[in-house]
Amino acid sequence: MINENIIECKDLNKYYSGVHALKNLSLKIKKDSVVGLIGDNGAGKSTLIKILSGAHSPDSGHIYFEGNEVKFKSTKEAMNLGIETIYQYSALIPQMSIARNIFIGREQTTFSLGSIGLMKTKSMDKAAMDALNDVELHLRSPDTPVNQLSGGERQGVVIARAMYFKSKVLILDEPTNHLSVKETNKVLRFVEGLKKQGVTSIFITHNLSHVYPIADHLCVMARGEKIADLAKEDTNIDELTDLLVNG
């Protein structure tokens, strides 16, 4: 393989109105792996993903995607390269149908004038159902509004969306927050499935027990710094807990 790191960050720094939120962070993420990014609240996890997803830009440092340096000006640019971010709360529009949610901003259209055109609803509905089946999420109809789905099913829809658009990297921000145990297991299964399909995922959480079983690599953050970066074989849950608690 020419370059086995799909994302590489070098010396990223970010300040928010005087607060040094990210301090000289360097990180390498291997292709087709599940990386668990753990840390307590305020450790800088959110800042890091905002930078990787293109929502914010770093004050200094470099990001390399598949070996080339990239500077994202918007989330759209990162999405076009194949980096899709699933935010904690705001990933789906509750009142809209599953199919419409999957295609927000990337609708299949015909008779287009510029960027505006008629939506091919039938083909979008079918694609939506296929995408859901691909992540083993079996829902009745693509017309179901998202607010009628359970928390785990919603995460499934979001993951199906990322898969459908051939994302190479999926960043999941606390995907298991506020979910029941059963729903959490569903989400973990979705993420395991991603790896098989050649998608790299970065799983952000403060709950080690969720990410540990499925992660290949674990990265611990505290106070804006990376304090540990370990392959799963080289560590165990007690060491990680200790790092997480004592920083």
Add this chain to the structure above:
Amino acid sequence: MFVVIMTGFFIANENFLSARNIRIVMGITPEYIIVAIGIAILMISGEFDLSVGSVFALVPMTMVQLVHQGMPPWVAIALGLSIGIAVGFVNGFITLRFGIPSFIATLGMLYIARSLTTVATGGFPPPFPHELPNELFVFQFEVFRASLFWMLGVAFIAGIMLHRSNLGNWIYSTGGDTAAASSMGIKTNNVKMFCFILCGFLAGFAGMIQTFRIEAPLPSQGYLLELESIAAAVIGGVSLFGGVGTIFGAAIGAILIRFLESGIIMARIDAEWFRAGLGSLIIISVVFNTWVVRRGENMVHKNQAEENENSSQKNESVTESKDD
């Protein structure tokens, strides 16, 4: 509800559904439907416009005064309509640029546009210049006026745009959850701006039709129309919080209000009761809509609660077996 009200008034006065009354009501309703469509789209995108009533008067007044200044009628119409567009743009610009509620920005515009209309009359409503091609917009056919067809055209285009085009998808997502929409790469401010402009344009267009119909530009026309059109949208199922509603619903809401007005008169009830009827209609329909939505949600939550219960029971059994 539509059926109930219509039958009620039909019983009160059998002329209510006569061709003549339908002709009268359908002669005036298209104007209100067009405004309600603009408002509905804007509300779906998550914003308000309280200035539509004033724009409804300002746009035709501008046209009439421009024709009196010797301008060719079609140029006057184009300039008048662009005033509607400009007001929509200013509403959107103030709301989005300064991050203030559109309620406030357009409340200000309500007074400004109304004041400009009165100033433009110079104190006396001008006569209607017959150079203006009013027949094209309001010609009376057997039962319907030409305005009905204009309204159907507007409703058709708006319906396609909102329900079938990707732009419609962006409007719903912007109103449903602005943060989520922009994280998916939707330029939510541009979407909202488009809806503000469309709403201003449609309000002006509808005002033009009314002036052409009554052949008199009145500075007071469209008074309280902003609230009536929000009422029409809400009665038709458009949510005050954005993200929910249909063009068809808003149109039905507007028709219902006009038939309510006509029905009260036909039933020989004191016309002053119209507003009481409208008020009750608004409250009843929103309570009803909310009740339907709640019922739907409760059913879902019940299912989820059952699921969670099952899973927590499983957990308990897991912990128990560990203890063993």
